[in-house]
């Protein structure tokens with residue numbers, strides 16, 4: 209199966225200034241019912257904006273560039289490469305609250321492999337943006353497919369959405385699992401079963 213074109217999340221065209229962003233936080237503090245001028249909240253807008261720089265650092269990372277340095281000397285290794293239990297911190301694009309969980313990323317190399325930490329960096333590049341889990345899962349898999357051109361890619365994400373656990377239906381402990389299987393992981397049930405067994409799900 210041919211990967212779809214990469215669905216990049218574009219940077220906003222005109223980025224507001226830091227002062228404008230801090231003023232927006234003061235507005236939200238007033239909206240919540242508090243007084244942004246009281247001592248405990250004076251530095252909060254600046255802190256929130258700095259936190260946003262970390263939460264949304266992924267917009268400044270090009271996931272394709274992360275994967276571009278590959279190694280061809282693999283001694284013919286052609287079995288599954290799996291990085292399990294990658295810590296996932298993302299942000300729900302509907303409520304702007306955290307999605308916390310784990311990602312498992314696997315591929316079946318054709319002739320090139322990539323440094324294993326790069327798989328985690330691709331997860332971070334897409335996670336540190338406003339996301340829905342389905343899109344996040346697909347973006348990670350599609351990018352690995354497009355850049356490494358392996359025989360297969362499998363991405364499984366399990367996470368807890370704070371928009372569901374701390375508000376709305378308050379479903380604490382409910383986790384959402386998404387997966388995207390490409391190539392042999394999609395076409396061959398045995399290979400997919402092997403991957404799910406390695407991840408610890410059968």
Ligand SMILES: [Zn+2]
Nearest residue numbers: 300302303371
């Ligand atoms: Zn949400």
